[in-house]
Amino acid sequence: MKSYKFSDLYAMSSGISTKPEQAGHGAPFLSFKTVFNSHFLPDALTDLMATTKDEQAIYSIQEGDIFLTRTSETLNELGMSSVAVKDYPKATFSGFLKRVRPKQTDITYHKFMAFYLRSDLFRKTMTNNAIMTLRASLNEQIFSYLDLLLPPFEEQKKIGDLLFSIHEKIELNNRIIAELEQMAKTLYDYWFVQFDFPDANEKPYKSSGGKMLYNEILKREIPEGWEVKGFSFFDIYQSQTISEKEMINDGEYFVFGANGIVGKYDKYNHEESEIVVTCRGNSCGNILRTIPKSWITGNAMVIKSTSTEMHSEFIFQMLHWAGLSKIITGSGQPQITRTNIETLKFILPSSSVLIHFSDKIKSVVDRKYIIFQQNQQLAALRDWLLPMLMNGQVTVNDSGASYEADALIAATPQKAHITAEPLNIPANKKAFAKQVLAGKIVAIFIADPNFTEIKFQKVQFLAEHLIEADLNLNYYYQAAGPYDNRFMHTIYDDFRKQKWFDCKDKQFIPMENQGKIEEYYLGYFAPAQSRLSTLFEILNQLTEAETEIIATLYAVWNNRIIEARQTTDEELIADFYKWSDRKQRYSIAQIESGLQFLKMNQIQPRGFGQLLKRAKSKK
Known part of the structure; x- marks a missing residue:
C-alpha cells in the first residue's frame, strides 16, 4: 500500500454552466443525479443538453474519468463519485460536478477507483476535509488535501475487475426487477384499466362483449358486478x-x-x-x-x-x-x-377476479423479492471484499475468474437459477404457449442487429430447455444447431394471424395486438420469468455465431446427460465438431469460450427432454 496525493494523480475541472432553454435536446449530458446514484456512468446518458463543439471538447467525458458531486446540503453526500468505463462522444457534464482526469496510466485503475472512492476509508477523508457553510462544497483547495492509499496497479486490476463483475450482476438484476415491475403494471392495465381480464371462457372481458354498466360516481362504464x-x-x-x-x-x-x-x-x-x-x-x-x-x-x-x-x-x-x-x-x-x-x-373488482389476479401476480412479486435479496447479498459481499482485499486478508488468484464465480454463486440463491418450477401448461395449450414465448423473444430482441432467424431459433431452444418446458418439443440436428423445422415454418404465419408481428425483408414489424403478448406470457410463464429474463438479457449481447455455438454445446451436453455418458470439456468439444461440417468454421478458443459462458451463467443442462433427432444428411 502506498499513499498519494489525489491532485498528483488527477487533474480537476469544473463542469459546464447551462441555461434552462438548453435542456431536453442536443447532445448527451451527465447530471448530478446520475453521478450521485451509481459507481459507474450508465451505458447511455439519457439527459440531453444543447452544446457547441467547443464546449463538447472542453467538458468531454473519456474512459477513466471520475466525476464527483461538487455541492450538497450535507457533508456525507459531498464528493460522491461515478466512473466512466468508456468514451462518451459529444457528451458534456453538469456544473454541479467536478471531473478528475488521470494524469498517469500505471498507478490507478479506473474500475478499482470506482469502489475505493465510495468506500468508508475514502468517504471519511472527504468529509474530514470538506467545507461546510450553508452547503457542503468541494473545490480545488480541498482536492489538494485529499490522500489516496492504494495497492499496486496490478493488484488494483484484479480487485477492480472482481468487484466490477459483482456490480454488473447487480445491474442485471435491477433490469430484471424493472421488467418484472413492467409485467405487473401491464397485467393490471389490461385487467383493471382496459377491463380485459379473462372472462369465464378465458377471453378478454370487454373486447369480447362483456357487460358494462354506467357508474354515476365515475361518470363512465365499469364491468357488471364491480x-x-x-x-x-x-x-x-x-x-x-x-x-x-x-x-x-x-x-x-x-x-x-x-x-x-x-x-x-x-x-x-x-x-x-x-x-x-x-x-x-x-x-x-x-x-x-x-x-x-x-x-x-x-x-x-x-x-x-x-x-x-x-x-x-x-x-x-x-x-x-x-x-x-x-x-x-x-x-x-x-x-x-x-x-x-x-x-x-x-x-x-368482483371477488373472483381479485382472486384470479392474486394467483397470477404472486409469482412475479415473489420473484422480485428473491432478486432484491440477491442484490442485498451481492452488495454486502462487494462492500466486505474491498477492505479485505486491500489489506491482504482475502486474495484474488491470478486468473480472477474462478474466485469471481465462487463469489457470485455464494451470494446468489441457487433455487432461482437451477430449480425448474413446473409451469403446468395444458396439452391443448402448448402450441399457443410456444407461440407466446416466441412472441416475447421477438419483442425483446427486435432491435438487436444480430437477431437473425438462426439466433431466433437458438434462443427459443435455450429458453424452452432452461425452464424445462415441453412445448411439443421437435428439435433435431441442423447445420447451425438444434432446429424445430415444423415450428419455424409456421411461426411467421402464426404471428400474422394473432396480429403480433409481420415480417418483411427478414425484419419483424409490430402489429396492433403486439401488446397482448405480455399478458399471455405472464399467464403461461410467470414462474419462470426470472430465469427467462436473465437468459434473454445475456443472449441479447451475443452475435449470431456466439448464440449458435452456445445452443449447440448445450444440445450435445444435454444429449450426453440423457444417455448417461461421461461428460468432459474435451468430449463436448469433440461432439460439437461432429455436429455438422459447418462447425469447422469455429476455433477451439471460440468453443472453449462458449463452454465457459454456459458455466459462468449457470446455463447448464440437466437432461431435460429427449435426444435430438439427427438429420438424414449433413447440410
Whole structure:
C-alpha cells in the first residue's frame, strides 16, 4: 500500500454552466443525479443538453474519468463519485460536478477507483476535509488535501475487475426487477384499466362483449358486478417515527420513510411487506413496497387491504391511478393527510377476479423479492471484499475468474437459477404457449442487429430447455444447431394471424395486438420469468455465431446427460465438431469460450427432454 496525493494523480475541472432553454435536446449530458446514484456512468446518458463543439471538447467525458458531486446540503453526500468505463462522444457534464482526469496510466485503475472512492476509508477523508457553510462544497483547495492509499496497479486490476463483475450482476438484476415491475403494471392495465381480464371462457372481458354498466360516481362504464369504493375501505395508518440519530449504520433492518429507504435500525415494526405512500416533503406521494421485517416511520402512510382476497400488488398498482398528486397540501412542507386520502375513490373488482389476479401476480412479486435479496447479498459481499482485499486478508488468484464465480454463486440463491418450477401448461395449450414465448423473444430482441432467424431459433431452444418446458418439443440436428423445422415454418404465419408481428425483408414489424403478448406470457410463464429474463438479457449481447455455438454445446451436453455418458470439456468439444461440417468454421478458443459462458451463467443442462433427432444428411 502506498499513499498519494489525489491532485498528483488527477487533474480537476469544473463542469459546464447551462441555461434552462438548453435542456431536453442536443447532445448527451451527465447530471448530478446520475453521478450521485451509481459507481459507474450508465451505458447511455439519457439527459440531453444543447452544446457547441467547443464546449463538447472542453467538458468531454473519456474512459477513466471520475466525476464527483461538487455541492450538497450535507457533508456525507459531498464528493460522491461515478466512473466512466468508456468514451462518451459529444457528451458534456453538469456544473454541479467536478471531473478528475488521470494524469498517469500505471498507478490507478479506473474500475478499482470506482469502489475505493465510495468506500468508508475514502468517504471519511472527504468529509474530514470538506467545507461546510450553508452547503457542503468541494473545490480545488480541498482536492489538494485529499490522500489516496492504494495497492499496486496490478493488484488494483484484479480487485477492480472482481468487484466490477459483482456490480454488473447487480445491474442485471435491477433490469430484471424493472421488467418484472413492467409485467405487473401491464397485467393490471389490461385487467383493471382496459377491463380485459379473462372472462369465464378465458377471453378478454370487454373486447369480447362483456357487460358494462354506467357508474354515476365515475361518470363512465365499469364491468357488471364491480363497485366504486372510497379509501376508507382500507386500513390506513402511520407508525412511530424514529430520528436519524437513533438509526444504526450496521443495523439489521431497513427503515422506510419519506425518501424510501432512509437508514437501518436494530428493530422492525412490520413483519410483512407493506404498501406505503410517502406523506412528507418533496417526495410526498411516492408509492413504495417495503421489504419484510422493516421499520416504517410516520413519514410514510401504510395502506392495507381489509379483504383477504385482495393482493397487495393490486393496491400498489391501483395507487398509481388514484390521483395522489391532487390531494397533496402545504406550500413550504408538502404533505398528504389521512383525511385527504380517504376522499379518493377506486374501482373494486368482483371477488373472483381479485382472486384470479392474486394467483397470477404472486409469482412475479415473489420473484422480485428473491432478486432484491440477491442484490442485498451481492452488495454486502462487494462492500466486505474491498477492505479485505486491500489489506491482504482475502486474495484474488491470478486468473480472477474462478474466485469471481465462487463469489457470485455464494451470494446468489441457487433455487432461482437451477430449480425448474413446473409451469403446468395444458396439452391443448402448448402450441399457443410456444407461440407466446416466441412472441416475447421477438419483442425483446427486435432491435438487436444480430437477431437473425438462426439466433431466433437458438434462443427459443435455450429458453424452452432452461425452464424445462415441453412445448411439443421437435428439435433435431441442423447445420447451425438444434432446429424445430415444423415450428419455424409456421411461426411467421402464426404471428400474422394473432396480429403480433409481420415480417418483411427478414425484419419483424409490430402489429396492433403486439401488446397482448405480455399478458399471455405472464399467464403461461410467470414462474419462470426470472430465469427467462436473465437468459434473454445475456443472449441479447451475443452475435449470431456466439448464440449458435452456445445452443449447440448445450444440445450435445444435454444429449450426453440423457444417455448417461461421461461428460468432459474435451468430449463436448469433440461432439460439437461432429455436429455438422459447418462447425469447422469455429476455433477451439471460440468453443472453449462458449463452454465457459454456459458455466459462468449457470446455463447448464440437466437432461431435460429427449435426444435430438439427427438429420438424414449433413447440410
